[in-house]
Amino acid sequence: xxxxxxxxxxxxxxxxxxxxxxxxxxxxxxxxxxxxxxxxxxxxxxxxxxxxxxxxxxxxxxxxxxxxxxxxxxxxxxxxxxxxxxxxxxxxxxxxxxxxxxxxxxxxxxxxxxxxxxxxxxxxxxxxxxxxxxxxxxxxxxxxxxxxxxxxxxxxxxxxxxxxxxxxxxxxxxxxxxxxxxxxxxxxxxxxxxxxxxxxxxxxxxxxxxxxxxxxxxxxxxxxxxxxxxxxxxxxxxxxxxxxxxxxxxxxxxxxxxxxxxxxxxxxxxxxxxxxxxxxxxxxxxxxxxxxxxxxxxxxxxxxxxxxxxxxxxxxxxxxxxxxxxxxxxxxxxxxxxxxxxxxxxxxxxxxxxxxxxxxxxxxxxxxxxxxxxxxxxxxxxxxxx
Amino acid sequence: xxxxxxxxxxxxxxxxxxxxxxxxxxxxxxxxxxxxxxxxxxxxxxxxxxxxxxxxxxxxxxxxxxxxxxxxxxxxxxxxxxxxxxxxxxxxxxxxxxxxxxxxxxxxxxxxxxxxxxxxxxxxxxxxxxxxxxxxxxxxxxxxxxxxxxxxxxxxxxxxxxxxxxxxxxxxxxxxxxxxxxxxxxxxxxxxxxxxxxxxxxxxxxxxxxxxxxxxxxxxxxxxxxxxxxxxxxxxxxxxxxxxxxxxxxxxxxxxxxxxxxxxxxxxxxxxxxxxxxxxxxxxxxxxxxxxxxxxxxxxxxxxxxxxxxxxxxxxxxxxxxxxxxxxxxxxxxxxxxxxxxxxxxxxxxxxxxxxxxxxxxxxxxxxxxxxxxxxxxxxxxxxxxxxxxxxxxxxxxxxxxxxxxxxxxxxxxxxxxxxxxxxxxxxxxxxxxxxxxxxxxxxxxxxxxxxxxxxxxxxxxxxxxxxxxxxxxxxxxxxxxxxxxxxxxxxxxxxxxxxxxxxxxxxxxxxxxxxxxxxxxxxxxxxxxxxxxxxxxxxxxxxxxxxxxxxxxxxxxxxxxxxxxxxxxxxxxxxxxxxxxxxxxxxxxxxxxxxxxxxx
Numbered sequence: 001x002x003x004x005x006x007x008x009x010x011x012x013x014x015x016x017x018x019x020x021x022x023x024x025x026x027x028x029x030x031x032x033x034x035x036x037x038x039x040x041x042x043x044x045x046x047x048x049x050x051x052x053x054x055x056x057x058x059x060x061x062x063x064x065x066x067x068x069x070x071x072x073x074x075x076x077x078x079x080x081x082x083x084x085x086x087x088x089x090x091x092x093x094x095x096x097x098x099x100x101x102x103x104x105x106x107x108x109x110x111x112x113x114x115x116x117x118x119x120x121x122x123x124x125x126x127x128x129x130x131x132x133x134x135x136x137x138x139x140x141x142x143x144x145x146x147x148x149x150x151x152x153x154x155x156x157x158x159x160x161x162x163x164x165x166x167x168x169x170x171x172x173x174x175x176x177x178x179x180x181x182x183x184x185x186x187x188x189x190x191x192x193x194x195x196x197x198x199x200x201x202x203x204x205x206x207x208x209x210x211x212x213x214x215x216x217x218x219x220x221x222x223x224x225x226x227x228x229x230x231x232x233x234x235x236x237x238x239x240x241x242x243x244x245x246x247x248x249x250x251x252x253x254x255x256x257x258x259x260x261x262x263x264x265x266x267x268x269x270x271x272x273x274x275x276x277x278x279x280x281x282x283x284x285x286x287x288x289x290x291x292x293x294x295x296x297x298x299x300x301x302x303x304x305x306x307x308x309x310x311x312x313x314x315x316x317x318x319x320x321x322x323x324x325x326x327x328x329x330x331x332x333x334x335x336x337x338x339x340x341x342x343x344x345x346x347x348x349x350x351x352x353x354x355x356x357x358x359x360x361x362x363x364x365x366x367x368x369x370x371x372x373x374x375x376x377x378x379x380x381x382x383x384x385x386x
Numbered sequence: 387x388x389x390x391x392x393x394x395x396x397x398x399x400x401x402x403x404x405x406x407x408x409x410x411x412x413x414x415x416x417x418x419x420x421x422x423x424x425x426x427x428x429x430x431x432x433x434x435x436x437x438x439x440x441x442x443x444x445x446x447x448x449x450x451x452x453x454x455x456x457x458x459x460x461x462x463x464x465x466x467x468x469x470x471x472x473x474x475x476x477x478x479x480x481x482x483x484x485x486x487x488x489x490x491x492x493x494x495x496x497x498x499x500x501x502x503x504x505x506x507x508x509x510x511x512x513x514x515x516x517x518x519x520x521x522x523x524x525x526x527x528x529x530x531x532x533x534x535x536x537x538x539x540x541x542x543x544x545x546x547x548x549x550x551x552x553x554x555x556x557x558x559x560x561x562x563x564x565x566x567x568x569x570x571x572x573x574x575x576x577x578x579x580x581x582x583x584x585x586x587x588x589x590x591x592x593x594x595x596x597x598x599x600x601x602x603x604x605x606x607x608x609x610x611x612x613x614x615x616x617x618x619x620x621x622x623x624x625x626x627x628x629x630x631x632x633x634x635x636x637x638x639x640x641x642x643x644x645x646x647x648x649x650x651x652x653x654x655x656x657x658x659x660x661x662x663x664x665x666x667x668x669x670x671x672x673x674x675x676x677x678x679x680x681x682x683x684x685x686x687x688x689x690x691x692x693x694x695x696x697x698x699x700x701x702x703x704x705x706x707x708x709x710x711x712x713x714x715x716x717x718x719x720x721x722x723x724x725x726x727x728x729x730x731x732x733x734x735x736x737x738x739x740x741x742x743x744x745x746x747x748x749x750x751x752x753x754x755x756x757x758x759x760x761x762x763x764x765x766x767x768x769x770x771x772x773x774x775x776x777x778x779x780x781x782x783x784x785x786x787x788x789x790x791x792x793x794x795x796x797x798x799x800x801x802x803x804x805x806x807x808x809x810x811x812x813x814x815x816x817x818x819x820x821x822x823x824x825x826x827x828x829x830x831x832x833x834x835x836x837x838x839x840x841x842x843x844x845x846x847x848x849x850x851x852x853x854x855x856x857x858x859x860x861x862x863x864x865x866x867x868x869x870x871x872x873x874x875x876x877x878x879x880x881x882x883x884x885x886x887x888x889x890x891x892x893x894x895x896x897x898x899x900x901x902x903x904x905x906x907x908x909x910x911x912x913x914x915x916x917x918x919x920x921x922x923x924x925x926x927x928x929x930x931x932x933x934x935x936x937x938x939x940x941x942x943x944x945x946x947x948x949x950x951x952x953x954x955x956x957x958x959x960x961x962x963x964x965x966x967x968x969x970x971x972x973x974x975x976x977x978x979x980x981x982x983x984x985x986x987x
Contacts, residue, residue: 007946022945060945189941213911213936220937238941253946267947274949299949309948312955367913368939373955373962 001047002260002270004055005252006083008039009263010064010075011281014099018132018202019160021194023265023279027066031281035264036067036074038288042262043082045292051084056249056259058092063119065095069103076111085112090248092117097143098135105150115154115247116147117187123177124170127163132198137177144181154245156185161223162216163191164199164209171219175226182230184245188223189238190216217366237316237365254317256310264294274299303330304377307337312372320359332385334358341374388451388461391571393642395463395600396516397481399508400490401498405520409490409552409561413464414631416558417450447483447585447598447644449628454566462565463600463644465585467504473732474859475680478507479660480585482676483600483644486514486569488561489542493519493527493549496535502798503857505540514569517542518561523551538827539800572602572642579670580604580612582639582647582663587654589708593625595651598644599663602674605640611666612649615673619656620666621649655711680712682730683791683862684737684757684841685774687718687884688744689726691751691966691975696725702748703727706740713740718775722884722968723753723978728775731757734841753966755884755978759837762789762865777883779872782923788870788888791837793860794819799852801829806851814839815868815890835860836868838888873898875905876919876926880969884978898928901980908977911935916971 012027012035025031057079067075085091092115093108108116118140122128125136147155157178161171178186193203193210202208211219224234232240236254239247252259261268261277264284268275276297278284287294301309307330314321326334335342342358345351350364350371364371400406450462465484467477481487487508491497508515517536519529533544548564550557574581586598606612610623627635628645639645651657659680662673690699703715714730731737734757741754761773763780764787773779795816799807801823808818808831816833823829835844840860848856871894875885885905889897898920905918909932920928944950965972 009945192940192942214933217936237939253948259946261946267945267949269946269948276947276949297949305952309952312951313948366937366939367935369955369958370938373959376952376955376959 001052001054003258003268004053005249005257005259006054006057007249007259007261007263007266007268008043008057008059008075008079009062009261009266009277010059010067011035011062011264012066013061013063014066014096015132015134018130018198019191019194021197022062024062025281027063029068029071031285032067032071033074034285035281036071036078038285038294039075039263040078041292042288042294043078046260046262047082050081052082054083054085054088056088056090056092056252057083057085058090058249060094062094063096063099064093065100065104069107072104073107076107080111088112088114090115092247092249094119095143096133096135097139100143100146102146102150105146105152109151113152115156115185116152117156117158117185117247118143120157120178121160122163122166123174127166130164131160144183154185155181155183156187156241156247157181157183159186159188160191161188161219162211166211166219168215168218168222172222172226175223179226179230184242185247186227186232186240187238188240190220220366234318236318237368251317254313256306256313269301272301274301304379304382306330307334307382308376311338311375315358315360315371315375316368318359320354320357323356323358330385336385337377337381338375345371345374388459390576390640390642392459393461393463393571394486394565394569395465395484395572395642395644396486396488396565396569397465397467397484397508397513398488398490399467399501399504400520401492401495401501404490404492404495404498404501405552406490409488409518409520409550409558410464410466412552412555412558413450413462413562414448416562417452417462446631447600447629448631449634449644450630452562452566455563458566460566461642465600465644473736474503474507475678476586476659477504478511478676479583481508481511481513482660482674483583483585484511484513485572486516486565488516488518488565489536489540490518490520490552491532491536493522493529493532494524496532497539498854502539503859506798506857515540515542516561516564516568517547518550518557519547520550520552522549522556523554574601574603574641576603576605576641578603579668580606580610580663580665581670581674582606583674584657584659584661584663586659587657587711589654590648593648595648595654595657597647597649597651597657597663599639599647600644601639601641603641603670604665604668605638606647606663606665607638612647612663613666613669614656614658614661615664615670616658616661616677616679617656621651624648624650654708658711680732682712682714682732683759683837684731684733685728685760686731686737686757687720687723687726687753687755687775688715688729688741689720689723689753689755689884691753692963693724695750698748699727699744699750699752702744702750703729705748706743710740712736720755720777720884722882723755723966726753730774734845751963751975753884753975753978756887756980757841758888759791759841761791761870761888763787764789776872776886776888779886779888782871787867789865790868790870792834792863792866793837793840794863795833795835795840795858795860797831797833797848797856797858799829799831799856800827803852803855804829804831807831807848807856810844810847810851811835814842814844834863836890837862871922873927874921875901876917876921877905877909877971877973878914878916878969879919881921882968882973884968885980894922895927898922902928902930904980905977906930906932908980909971909973912971914970 011023011025012032013024014027091113093113094117096119120140123137193199227240234240235246258269265279266277275295278294278296284294352361398406446466448464452460452462465480467480519532522529529549533547536542537544548557548560581603582599582601584597587595590596608623613620625648626639627633660677664670690696707713712732715727718728719725744750745752758776763773764770765784766786797807811833814835816835819834820832869891870888871891873889874881902918902920915934916932918930919926965974
């Protein structure tokens with residue numbers, strides 16, 4: 001295999017959230033069955049043989065658990081036949097509180113799913129409704145209990161903050177309630193208004209409240225503090241875990257390693273290229289069934305892109321980018337390309353060198369995009385290392 | 387050869403979107419000027435920009451053959467006109483080439499201000515008017531009401547109105563017959579000395595200036611020596627011809643003909659619209675009436691966002707100048723914006739068009755400073771200086787008197803709107819001069835208003851307050867003393883010369899307050915807090931604060947979609963290039979135009 005990690009996208013949802021711009025469609029039983037067939041053909045075309053050893057699998061969405069039990073079983077059987085997860089460090093699936101039951105939990109456990117990531121978003125039923133979510137707070141309690149009872153204890157909660165009309169205190173109480181579950185992993189993302197979403201429409205019409213930046217920063221501070229107080233270590237801008245519970249699959253992205261991406265709108269990174277699959281469901285299904293290669297975009301990843309990505313992805317991790325690992329991977333030190341950038345950003349107080357590691361400062365995290373941008377190269381820049 | 391009495395020269399007058407281009411296309415199609423294949427939608431509007439803005443900037447003249455119902459051959463010259471107050475003079479000159487005009491009015495919207503202004507230009511030129519109510523097929527069409535309006539407002543007999551839908555080919559034949567029957571043939575004498583009216587000109591890199599002419603008297607042949615009567619310059623005719631619509635060379639153009647002439651003229655500035663061409667060896671005694679030299683009225687600074695594009699900008703202006711004799715420019719330097727050009731325009735629309743063409747056709751990112759007029763400043767030592775750039779206004783202590791250009795603004799409006807018009811004019815420091823009822827409903831209001839106030843969105847406000855019914859024209863009437871002061875804008879404590887503007891002392895506080903608030907919204911948060919101040923001399927009169935940026939980081943993962951992250955970062959980097967570092971502050975382009983919108987509250 002060309003990569004040791006696999007992402008599988010399940011684009012179905014019972015309900016479309018107002019902020020979501022991922023590839024997603026309303027769940028429809030017939031379409032979903034066809035989709036699993038298409039997915040099987042894509043995977044079998046792209047990867048030969050059976051029981052391939054793999055390091056991480058991540059099933060994301062959409063809502064993978066929107067599939068009915070039979071479809072979920074087909075998906076699991078497909079994965080089970082194709083991949084050997086005995087040596088895998090992680091087999092994750094995303095789930096929504098509410099569209100989950102004991103049978104599904106048992107099924108996932110049976111097929112070796114090791115980690116469940118729950119889209120909880122906020123502990124406030126009114127706000128959940130505003131977000132276009134179907135679930136309520138009580139569903140979170142039920143689902144977590146269900147998972148734990150069925151031996152799925154490695155659970156992560158996703159939260160969204162800086163929501164319309166959310167105050168700092170409101171976020172603090174959501175956070176407290178989330179932490180009361182004492183889970184090994186939490187992710188928290190500031191609400192981002194993306195094109196082609198309900199929120200985007202409302203925002204452009206001036207009909208969507210947004211908390212001021214000052215509040216957003218305050219919420220982020222509280223987030224970091226509360227996580228620290230609960231022995232959850234920040235290992236990426238938006239991710240916190242007890243030691244040993246970091247998402248191994250997500251770390252693949254930030255370590256700039258390769259992965260397959262299967263399903264509608266899924267993205268993959270194999271040596272020399274990044275690919276993006278067709279997003280519309282009918283187009284994806286047709287192409288995946290026809291030739292098993294439903295790719296829409298391919299971006300060549302040359303040395304320049306690889307170096308840029310090594311930096312702007314690696315710096316998302318709190319540990320940052322390792323000097324000697326970079327040297328090993330590329331054969332020269334990153335300082336030869338970025339000396340000026342690094343001293344500029346260090347002078348600004350956004351970057352620091354910590355032994356072998358180059359990493360963001362607390363302030364640098366807040367201005368991450370301004371830091372990352374500096375690591376984009378111009379066409380001629382590589383000549384100094386050639 | 388078609389006789390002079392069977393020639394018809396006419397224009398179509400219409401408001402934007404009332405269907406002028408569709409009607410022109412239909413006429414071209416019916417006279418078989420274009421085959422179906424050549425038929426581009428809306429042929430007469432050639433430039434992209436014109437299509438997008440729905441306005442015609444350059445004129446065109448097409449020669450068409452028409453066989454009337456009584457089976458006689460006619461030669462039509464259809465002359466296109468621009469339709470905006472900035473180009474009133476050009477419109478009047480192209481109408482001067484005609485004997486008649488087809489007036490097109492939308493069956494639902496009725497007469498609009500611009501139409502009215504052009505109708506009066508047509509009447510000034512003694513043109514026969516053929517009234518057409520177009521788009522009668524639309525569900526909300528109300529041709530009876532519009533016909534009554536034509537009768538009431540313009541005095542056209544509603545029985546004469548043609549009901550049409552150019553799109554569906556209703557009434558078009560009747561229009562063409564009426565062109566034949568109602569519009570007189572051109573009247574000039576072929577044996578008199580040549581008088582050819584220039585109603586447009588454009589620069590062609592291979593042939594030099596191409597003049598669009600209408601022969602009012604005499605005739606002209608290839609090889610003739612000609613004189614341009616306004617400046618006395620002499621040339622030899624290389625080519626003459628007509629547009630059908632593609633250029634067709636001819637040996638001779640004679641009375642009534644409308645076509646083109648080239649004579650190795652290098653500079654479009656030599657061939658002023660409205661000038662008369664005559665023969666050097668047999669000159670006309672007097673030129674055709676109505677010639678005016680147009681001077682720019684509005685000035686602004688144009689600066690490249692990227693300083694290295696200064697030379698590109700100069701080349702762009704040089705190229706545009708070839709085709710636009712009313713564009714003026716000279717080098718300028720600004721502390722805030724570096725090297726650029728001070729440019730003069732006929733009006734605001736003209737300014738916007740030039741700016742857009744530079745950005746689009748020459749790919750130069752521009753910063754445009756707020757428009758200004760030319761002020762006369764009498765200094766305490768008695769010297770008088772002209773100031774077309776607020777930042778060069780002498781210090782208050784050195785100034786004895788500031789004078790500004792005034793215009794006589796003539797506003798024609800239905801009497802229901804007299805109140806709003808007067809209110810706007812008062813707010814714009816207008817001095818009431820005259821008011822006359824033209825008929826039962828229509829009123830002519832005359833104000834003397836500072837030109838600078840006209841520049842700041844006067845026309846837009848007039849249009850919106852009168853639902854588009856007001857027509858508006860203005861003439862410069864000279865300079866008058868005003869209590870004017872220069873207002874400076876400071877960002878983070880530094881005066882930004884490119885943001886300075888001149889304002890009447892009575893309005894200074896209000897405008898200062900407005901602009902600092904506006905800039906606060908337009909300038910994005912920076913890494914540090916930025917005070918925005920408005921000052922007259924050393925006195926700060928208004929202040930706002932741009933808060934410091936607190937964060938800029940994408941917390942989301944986007945699954946494994948790294949390409950998207952990359953694009954976002956690239957876009958961010960590109961976006962910063964479109965900002966201008968002014969002192970320590972990154973200022974977006976729009977901010978420099980902020981003063982313009984300060985009246986729109």
